[in-house]
Amino acid sequence: MLDDYAGLRVLDVSQGYAGPYCGAILARGGASVIKVEPPSGDWARAIGGAVDGHTAFSLVPNIGKRAVCIDGTREQGRALLVRLAKSTDIVIQNFRPGVVDRLQIADHQLRPDNPALIYVSILGFGAGPYEKRPATDTIIQGFTGMMEMNRDAQDTPRRIGMLAVDTAAGVYAAQQVGAALYRRLTKRGGQHVKISLVEVAAAFQAMPIVDDALRRRGQPNVPLSVPIGTFATADGHINLSCVSNAMFHGICKALGKADWILDPRFVTEAGRLDHAGEITAEVARILHTRPSVYWIEAFERHDVLCGPVQGYREFLDDPHVRASGLQATLQGGAFEGLPLTLLPGTSAAGTRLPAPPRLGEHTTEVLAEHGYSQSEIDRFVEDGTIVQAKTEGRRQ
Template identity: 50%
Template sequence: MISKETTVSAPYHGLKVLDLSQGIAGPYCAMILQQNGAEVIKVEPPTGDWSRGIGHAPEGMSALAISYNLGKQSICIDGRSEQGLALMRTLALQADIVIESFRPGVMAKLGLSYAALSKEKPGLVYVSVSAFGPDGPYAERPGSDSTLQAMSGMMVVNRDSHGTPRKVGILLIDVATGIYAAQATGTALYRRATQGTGTHVEISLLECAAAVQGGAIVDETLGGGRVAQPLSVPAGTFATQDGHVNVTSLHDRMFVGLCKALGKDEWIADARFASAAERFSHAAEINGALEAIFPGQPTAYWLDALSKHGVVCGKVAGYADFLADPQVMQQAIFQQSDQGGLGHVPMPRIPGVAHGATARSSPSPRKGEHTCRVLAELGLDETEIQALLASGVVLSRDPAAA
C-alpha cells in the first residue's frame, strides 16, 4: 500500500483507455486502470450499459453503474450505423487500451477486432472479457456470475446445512475477473514497454472461477472426491451473548491459545486434541463445547480474549458496522465519492492505489454525459456534433446539448 504521506505520479498517467464493455468485469478492469491514472472513455449504446437497469437505479445510476465506472467519461454511440462504427474505430485507434466484453466474433463483424485494429496500431493492448473463452462448445453461450458459480462448484462449496447448493451473495466471479483482467493488462503494458509489441489479452469468467477456487479444487482432488472438510478444527462461526464471532485455529500453537482463552486448559494435555488429525476426528466434541461456551460472554469479550492469545477471530458484522470499524477508518478503506444529485456514497479504494485517489475522481457518469466533450476532443466542430446528435448517431446528456 502506498503511504498517505508519499506523493507519486499515477503509474498509468497519460494512458488512454476505450471501455466498450458492459456489466461488471470489463468496466471494473477499466476503473482499476482509471484509479491508477489512466483516462477512460466509456462507450455506451443508446439504451446504456445494461448494468444501469439492475436494482434501484435513479437516472440509470444503479449501484453497479456507480461502483464500477468511477472517474470515466461516457459517450453514447449507436454502433448500428456506419457513422457510429466509424466514431468507435477512431476512438479505438487513439487509445492505448481497448476493453470489450462482447461474445466471441462480434467485434470482428463490426471491424473492431484486435486483428483489424492492430494492423493500424501495432502497440495496442486489447482486452477481451467473455463468459467461456474464445472457442469451445460454450463459446457462443451467454454467461453470468451466477452461471459460473453454478457450474464451477462454488454453489456446492457454499451449500447449507441440508446440502442445498447456494449462490455466494456477491458478484464474486465478476469482480475477480475484473481484477485478473487489470493484472493481465498491466503485464501487457510491460511487454509493450520492453518489447514494443501490443497484445490481445483474453480473460473469461470460466477461468477466473477456476482460479479463485484453486485451493478448494486441489483439496477435493487430494481427498479422492470426499466431502471437503474445514481447513482446521475448530474453524467456524459461533453465537455469542450479543451476536456472532468467527474463530479459526490454524495450527497447534493457536489451538493452545484457544484453550487458554476459553478456560479449557485440560484440552492442552488431552491426547485426543494433540494434532490437527486428531482434532478432525473429534470435531463434533470440540465444536459442541464451543457452541456452549461462547454464548456466556458478549462478542467484545471474546475478541479481546482470543486476540490476547493469538487466535484468529473476527466479529460477524454487517456493512454498516464494517464501515464504522475503527481499523477500517484508520486505514481509509472507504472514501466518500460525490455522485452529484445522488449524494455521497462510500467507495472502497482500489488496494495498492494512493490514498485519496477515489475521492479525487470525478463521479461515475450518467449515460452519454460527456458525449459532446469527447467529440470535441476528437476534433469535431459544433456543427458536426449537432448533426450527429440530430441524426441519432450519438446521444448526449450534456447540459449544453440539452
C-alpha cells in the same frame, strides 16, 4: 486518483461488470478512460434500483471514466467508434462473438493501423463448443462448481452473494494489461489479451479444486483444524481459528477449559481432529453464553486468531477501517457522500471521487478532442448518431 497510468488512453466499450471493472481499475490508476454506450445505455444501469441513471451494479465499475453515447447500428456511428479506437492504447470489450466485427472494432480490424494496441476481450465461456453461449456471473458460478462448494446447511448449492467471478475477471484482466504494457515497453509490440469467465472462475478456485481431487483419491474430508469456524455468541457471531498447539492452549484458557490442555485425546492436532465433534460442540455452547466483545478480548489476550462477524455498516464504522483510510466518498448530485472503498495499495484518508458519468455525459467533449467540428457534432446529435446528456446539478 493515482497517476501511475497517466497518459494512457483506454476505450472501454464493454458492458455489465467484468469489463467495466477492468476499465475502472485503470481509470483509478490515472488512465484516461472513455466509456462507450449505446443509446439504451449499458444494461448494468438497469440492474437493481437506479439513482440518477446508475445502480450499484453500474456505479462502481464506471467511476473515473468519461461517458460517450454512440449508436453503433448506424454507419456513421460505427465510423465514430473506429476513429476513437484507432487513437487509443487499450480497447476493452466483452461482447459475444461477432459483435465487435459488426461494429468494425475487432482486434484484427484495428491492429493494421495500430500495431501497438492492447486489445482486451473478456469472454463468457471462451473458445470451445460453448463459445457462443451467453454467460453471466451466476451461470458461470453454477457451471464451474462454485455453487457446489458453497452449499448451505440443507446441502443446497448456493451462488456467492456478489459478482465474484465478474470482479475477479476485472482484476485478472487489469493484471494482464499490466503485463501487456511491459511487453510493449520492451519493444515486443501490442497484444490481444483474451480472458474467459470460465478460466477466471477456475483460477479463482484452484485450491478447492485441488482439495476436491485429493478427497476423491481417498483423503478424508476433515476440518482444516479444530476448533475453527463461525460461532454464535450471546449477541452476534465471531470467527475463531486454531492453527497451532499454542493457539489451542490459548483457546482452552480463554474458555475456562484448561483441563483440555492435558487431555491426552487433544494433545496433538490429529487427536483433536478425531474428536472434532465433541470439541466444536462444547466451544459453541460456551461461546453462546457471553457477548462477542467479551470473547474477542479474551482470545486476543491469549494470542488466538479471532474476529467479529460484521455487516457493511459496522465494517465501515470500525475504528481501524476509519484510521486506515480505505474508504472514500463520492461527490456530486445524488451520490454526494456515498461511501466507496478504494483499491488495495491506494488508501488515503479523505479521498473524494467523482460521481460516475451519466449516459453520454462527455460525448461532444470527446468527439471535439478527436477532431470533429461543432457543426459535425451538432449534425450527429440531430440525426441520433450520438447522445449528449444534460449535466445540470452535477459537481464537476
